[in-house]
Amino acid sequence: QKEVEQDPGPLSVPEGAIVSLNCTYSNSAFQYFMWYRQYSRKGPELLMYTYSSGNKEDGRFTAQVDKSSKYISLFIRDSQPSDSATYLCAMKKGQAGTALIFGKGTTLSVSS
Amino acid sequence: GAVVSQHPSWVICKSGTSVKIECRSLDFQATTMFWYRQFPKQSLMLMATSNEGSKATYEQGVEKDKFLINHASLTLSTLTVTSAHPEDSSFYICSARAPPQETQYFGPGTRLLVL
Numbered sequence: 001q002k003e004v005e006q007d008p009g010p011l012s013v014p015e016g017a018i019v020s021l022n023c024t025y026s027n028s029a030f031q032y033f034m035w036y037r038q039y040s041r042k043g044p045e046l047l048m049y050t051y052s053s054g055n056k057e058d059g060r061f062t063a064q065v066d067k068s069s070k071y072i073s074l075f076i077r078d079s080q081p082s083d084s085a086t087y088l089c090a091m092k093k094g095q096a097g098t099a100l101i102f103g104k105g106t107t108l109s110v111s112s
Numbered sequence: 113g114a115v116v117s118q119h120p121s122w123v124i125c126k127s128g129t130s131v132k133i134e135c136r137s138l139d140f141q142a143t144t145m146f147w148y149r150q151f152p153k154q155s156l157m158l159m160a161t162s163n164e165g166s167k168a169t170y171e172q173g174v175e176k177d178k179f180l181i182n183h184a185s186l187t188l189s190t191l192t193v194t195s196a197h198p199e200d201s202s203f204y205i206c207s208a209r210a211p212p213q214e215t216q217y218f219g220p221g222t223r224l225l226v227l
Contacts, residue, residue: 032214032215034215034216036218041203041221041223042220043205043207043218043220043221044205046215046216046217046218051214088156090216092214094214099146099158099161100216102156103155
């Protein structure tokens with residue numbers, strides 16, 4: 001079993017839809033959880049950062065972490081064509097300097 | 113957020129030559145930087161962790177003599193692909209850890225094509 005599992009999609013939605021992206025993980029030592037957005041041929045851009053469990057909201061984006069279920073989600077409200085990209089979940093353990101473990105990424109396409 | 117730059121953004125070279133890629137943290141000091149490789153439609157694969165002033169830590173299967181990493185200052189890490197071959201053609205991305213949060217900010221990537 002891989003440490004981080006993420007459905008690669010592709011996921012296609014109409015403009016204005018609510019998008020739900022998810023990752024599951026197996027290592028209970030993960031404490032920091034992030035979502036990155038990557039456009040084609042670009043480096044990943046940090047969207048959301050969460051420490052431990054709970055919700056975090058930033059504009060149209062909401063990140064949720066459920067450590068008891070080892071499950072994290074990213075919700076995008078009122079999706080726009082500019083949201084079309086690959087979304088990568090990432091997480092790391094508590095020790096300083098350790099690398100992020102990434103999911104494979106979910107490709108999202110929002111049609112106008 | 114913190115800004116990380118990479119140079120060059122793309123490079124084409126002949127087989128057998130060496131290529132150096134620079135990664136800079138522009139507005140913060142990064143004691144730790146990471147180098148990733150990404151093939152088309154694949155996720156990021158960590159190659160090595162670079163700590164300022166010490167030797168890099170390479171992931172299993174990554175040849176340290178082929179992918180030379182130097183992290184000589186708190187704002188600069190370099191990756192040198194030595195004796196590059198066509199199979200080294202890929203998208204190389206660096207990231208820098210930004211304290212105090214355990215987040216990483218990524219550079220824009222360097223596309224390498226070895227002919």
